[in-house]
Amino acid sequence: MPPTSAPERALTASALRVAFGDVVALADVDVDLVAGRTTVIVGPNGAGKSTLLEVLAGARQPTSGRIDSGGRTRSFVPQRAAASEHLPVTVREIVSIGAWGRVGPLGRLTAAIRHDIDAAMRRLDVAALARTPFATLSGGQRQRALLAQGLARGADILLLDEPTTGLDARSADLNRRAIADERERGVAVVCVSHDDRLISEADHVIRLDGGRLTPGSAPAR
Structure with a gap:
């Protein structure tokens, strides 16, 4: 059999530390994100x-690492x-x-x-809501519109914070399907989630407690 090529690393983070004064939120965390793989970050409140997700996204600078x-x-x-829910913007404008x-x-x-x-918008079934004010949407519709916004970026790495939490079953299924499709497209997907289904289907699970990696974090497959 021909040799199996090594997985393509999409992002590598090493020795990440985030401190807010004397409070350490992350301590010496190493992360590898792999193209075409899904990583789920789990742990207690x-x-x-x-x-960690914000640091990986570039939305927050680490103290070191x-x-x-x-x-x-x-x-x-x-x-x-990120925009106020009270701004007079439509769903299409949000997406x-x-x-x-780009x-x-x-x-x-x-x-x-x-x-x-x-x-x-079609993938997340919000196309019919294109001219609808974003502020009038239900919680599930808003999360689907926000995920559509993320997909419109066409990025190599997709980072999601609780993409299915608190959603109705249909919205959660649409979001899971979109995540699976992005993975198949070769995107490195990473999300914070308590969703048992997302966790069980993940290629890589990062477990945190007290800002540190804990035993049981599975390696990228």
């Missing part, structure tokens, strides 16, 4: 899960929209924000990018 993404693009989907990283906020959306925006 206050374990440092969301902090090193991150190497090799220039790969990252898309971060938090639990809540389109995801494409700004052209910049003052850049022009090309026909190809607009096509990708439409495709992301």
Whole structure:
């Protein structure tokens, strides 16, 4: 049999430390994200899960440590929209924000990018809500719109904070399906989650407690 090629590392983080004054949120955490693999970060409340995700996304600078993404693009989907829910923006406008990283906020959306925006909205079943004010959506609809925003970025690394928590069954299934599709597309997907199904289907599980990796963190497969 021909030799199996080594998995492509999409991002490597080493010795990550985050401290807020005397409080250490992360301590000496090493992470490898692999292209075409799903990584789930688990642990009790206050374990440092969301902090780690924010650092991997580039949304928070670590106190010390090193991150190497090799220039790969990252898309971060938090639990809540960065924009105020009370702003008069439509669902399509919210999803389109995801494409700004491809052209910049003052850049022009090309026909190809607009096509990708439409495709992301169809995948998460929010296309029919394109002109609907974002603030009027249900919780499940909002999370699907936010995930569509993340997909519109077309990034190499997709980082999600609790993508199925608190959602109705249909919305949770749509989000799981989108995550699986991105994995198959070769994207490195990493999410914080308590979803037993996502955890059981993950290629790699990172377990945190008190800001540290704990025994039971499974290696990337």
